[in-house]
Amino acid sequence: MKQYNILNKIVGWVVFLIAAVTYILTTEDSASFWDCGEFIATANNLLVGHPPGAPFFMIVGRFFAILAPSPEMVAKMINIMSALASAFTILFLFWTITHLAKKIFIDNIEGGLTQTWRIWTVIGAGAVGALAYTFSDTFWFSAVEGEVYAMSSLFTAIVFWAILKWENVADEPYSNKWIIFIAYMMGLSIGVHLLNLLCIPAIVMVYYYKKYDVTVKKTVYALLISCAIIIAILYGIIPGLVKVASYFELFFVNKCGFGYNSGAIFYMLLLIAVVIWGMWFTYTKGHRVWNLIVTSVAVIILGYTSFAMIVIRSVANPTMDQNSPEDVFSLMDYLNREQYGDRPLFYGQTFASPIDYDNLDAEKDGKPIYIQRNDKYEIVEYRPNYKYQANMLFPRMYSNDERHIEQYEAWSNFSGRPVKVKDRDGSEQTIMQPTMMENLRFFFNYQVNFMYWRYFLWNFSGRQNDIQSHGELIHGNWITGIPFIDELLVGDQDLLPESLRNNKGHNVYFMLPLLLGLAGLFYQASKKRGVEGRRGFIIVLLLFFLTGLAIVMYLNQTPLQPRERDYAYAGSFYAFAIWIGLGVLAVADMLVRYKVPAKVAALGSTVVCLLCVPTLMAQQNWDDHDRSGCTIARDLAYNYLNSCDENAIIFTNGDNDTFPLWYAQEVEGIRTDVRVCNLSYLQTGWYVDQMKRKAYDSEALPISFTHEQYTGDRDVIYIIDRNRSNMHLKQVMDFVASDDVKTKTLPGYSDRINFIPGKKYYLPVDSSKVVEMNVVSEEYRNEIESEIRIQNSKNIMLKNELMVLNMLCNSNWERPMYYAVTVGGDNYFGLNPYFQLEGLAYRIAPIRAGKAGNGQVGRVDTEKMYDKVMNKFRWGFYNKPGLYLDENKTRMATNLRNNLSRLAIALIEEGMESNDSAVIAEKNQKAIAVLDKIQYELPDEYIPHNFFSLYLAHGYYLLNQNEKGDEILMEFGKENAAELNFYLSLGETRTLAAASDIQRTMAIYMEINKISESFGRADVTKQLKDIYDPIVDKSAFLGQIR
DSSP states (O other): OHHHHHHHHHHHHHHHHHHHHHHHHHSOSSOOTTTHHHHHHHHHHTOBOSTTOOHHHHHHHHHHHHTOSSGGGHHHHHHHHHHHHHHHHHHHHHHHHHHHHHHHHTTTSTTGGGOHHHHHHHHHHHHHHHHHHHTOHHHHHHHTSSSHHHHHHHHHHHHHHHHHHHHHHTTSTTTTHHHHHHHHHHHHHHTTOGGGGGGHHHHHHHHHHHHSOOOHHHHHHHHHHHHHHHHIIIIIIHHHHHHHHHHHHHIIIIITOOOTTHHHHHHHHHHHHHHHHHHHHHHHTTOHHHHHHHHHHHHHHHHHGGGHHHHHHHHTOOSOBTTOOOSHHHHHHHHTTGGGOOOOSSEEOOTTOOBOGGGOOHHHHSEEEEEEETTEEEEEEEEOOOOBSSOEESOOOOOOOHHHHHHHHHHHTOOOEEEEEEOTTSOEEEEEEOOHHHHHHHIIIIIIIIIIIHHHHHHHTEESOSSOOSSOTTSSOBOOSOHHHHHHHHOOGGGSOHHHHTOTTOEEOTTHHHHHHHHHHHHHHSGGGHHHHHHHHHHHHHHHHHTTHHHHHHHOOOSSOSSOOGGGGHHHHHHHHHHHHHHHHHHHHHHHHTTOOHHHHHHHHHHHHHIIIIIHHHHHHHHHHOOTTOOHHHHHHHHHHTTSOTTOEEEEOSSTTTHHHHHHHHTTOTTTTSEEEETTGGGSHHHHHHHTSOBTTBOOOOOOSOHHHHSSSOSEEEEOTTOOSOEEHHHHHHHHHOOOGGGSOBTTBOSOOOEESOSEEEEEOOHHHHHHTTOSOGGGGGGOOSEEEEEOOSSEEEHHHHHHHHHHHHHTTSSOEEEETTSOGGGSTTOGGGEEEOSSEEEEOSSOOOOOOTTOOSEEOHHHHHHIIIIISOOOSSOOTTOOOOHHHHHHHHHHHHHHHHHHHHHHHHHHHOOOHHHHHHHHHHHHHHHHHHHHHSOTTTSOOOGGGHHHHHHHHHTTOHHHHHHHHHHHHHHHHHHHHHHHTSOHHHHHHTHHHHHHHHHHHHHHHHHHHHTTOHHHHHHHHHHHHHHHHTOSSHHHHO
């Protein structure tokens, strides 16, 4: 036993060291995209991040941030924190595997601990399983960035290991300290992520197997109790404690007249007293089980108190204060993630279900929204609780977004069934409702197979590439690396375009981790392993299911997710890694049965499995998980901010054009005079409050509405097109702000309504102020218009649109206002004709742009943009040899290439319009500099060409740089031809299914051909024709597709 314990500890720490070194070497040098920039900023400055918050992550992250030698190193240190948390996860996984392996390979064998080969096999199993998870795709991705999932995985690993430690000493005195420890870890983990709670059923089953006689009936009870514990924590402790506090707060403030937070403080003191009394009473009365329960609840609450940091920091009004959870009511909304809406799980609407207007009563069914006003809490509105007609059980297709409906129909092969419902006027109409079979078909095809098993097989079979897939055959599928299997699954991979074949995310494991894991699964579940084996199998299976398929059912994800979601299922892959480790036992056992000497079997199974699984996975995954040297998110944020003039406002909308900018400002202090204003958040009153406060060097935004006006009932303004003439924008704002009954009533409509009586607005332009503030460059000042005209095409105006127009109305051109180029057209609010491109942002300028075409927006101020791009932007962060560029970074580079190409074309066109040879020469020289800059900084070997690269070729041809233009057309033409050839090689059924992709590739070829012919590039035209004609001619189906 002593030999085993020493080996178990030493090898465990060796595995930890391998994982730690691997992760630290491959951590990103700065903030990553998505939530990382926000998390790092919240940790560094103790800010309030997005709901439901991660205060414990923030506290630990702050400690690592303090250790950074400079602001530029803060992100690296927090990334290293994730790396260390992940390495400790691997350590506890190793000890978990060896515990489970020992029970079925040593403990159930008489004299097992005296057989050295069995000890070494168990240790080898732990090493193989832990290192397989170390180098797995999903876990490694989260291990090298400052996100919550690495720390969340650590909590999962600790509590699962801890219950197994308790199992070893359960019959000894004071063994329940491990249960208390687990409960405290659960409480702390709430301050990181809720995924850890899904370990509870596995923990309960370990306790049940150890303490009770096992029967079917008791097993069912144990499972029900475990579910009840999850529900009690998830819906009782987490929101329930705060909800009860809200009742005390309302009573103390509204009824008794005490100050704000008096009821919450009294409740907190009462709760502490009750918990202490409960612990004392159960202890003194000798109620051991109840004492354990009360103490466990107490330490869960103690761990949960990390959320006090959220409230404390919110009261201080930091620069980032999401949801402003300063009182129990806003904290309750924060914890319940109210801003993200709700989704049906067990019963509810489908995408076809209309609202049941006969049963829509906001005051009766909706949740009241309280604000502090006049020393009391007042209800400003009720959050609608919509009820629907034509509901169904287990609704999977519920979103009424048109894009989602199209995908629902495709994934479910939708036909529907007719159902009669009532419209808003009470008239009967017929809708096509999904059948249960179609509902389940979408569930299994999309949510289960595509959004879970695909990710699972990425990790243990192979991955086609790192490009996000929405069901395409050439992007993001699972593969094996075995040609004939892959050809059956997704076509001949050798025919893919070179950029996809050479994609660093193309990883193949030949299904070896999968097969070894299945061997371990069946080995543990076998009757030969005895009772302990089957019980261990059930425990691991519970962990696998609850952190995998159960999450799939709970999330109920819609199609067209903004990113791949494999990180949500890392716990399930953790459980499978346990089986991978146990697979070593299966291999060794098989070798021994085939008369291989035991010691040779132990060594051979370990070495072969180490080489065939974790070593192979490390070799395949290193290049696409090594983010060392990468600063792209931070440097692009720098360029976004430096696209703006001094004291500007830049409107953003998504994670990747907001969080990196927040990080750059909050952590590294880059351009703190620019106010980043997220349009999604601008629909909330708390965010408008923050925008009206000064932040660092940025003055408050020019919003004239009062707090009462934008937190009241003006979330939605209806557009009633009664006035067909243009309305002054200032009058529109005054009309909306007014509480005069005349501005809130309509003939024939009895209820109060916020509306605007027209869709056309104008704002006079003070041209002298425009010139004084240098809104446009000197050469364009003769184009300044006397007024801006806004045409509203919608029937409603949301709060964020109202605020933007209000700022525009009040700024008088003194405050530059920009839209990030990544903001979608739905958020332009009719201002896009006045967009002026100045880098990675469009400035609102009083010059009306002509139609740009090809999806482009606005016009280009070449003087301003050239100066910013060539003199103020950071460069050199994309063309580093060996740097891994995932799809997200590549997409951002494509945006950059597209906008710089627009600058070059605009310079050339301005030269063409001039009669001054000196001006022409200057413009052309600048255009060449820009085009060459693009080619040098964003080379096609790192950033493959796409449709917008045709602007590069077009620009080079206009400047008589024909060879450079030829090179772009040929490279892109060959890549496009290879993609076309792949689609046409798929066989009749798949080729017809890929009709839209084939049409796209043919349209690109025709556009390439059009450019080459228009500039007389006969050689290019002929070479491309020689490539495309054989591909097109060999397909009998192309005529049908056309």
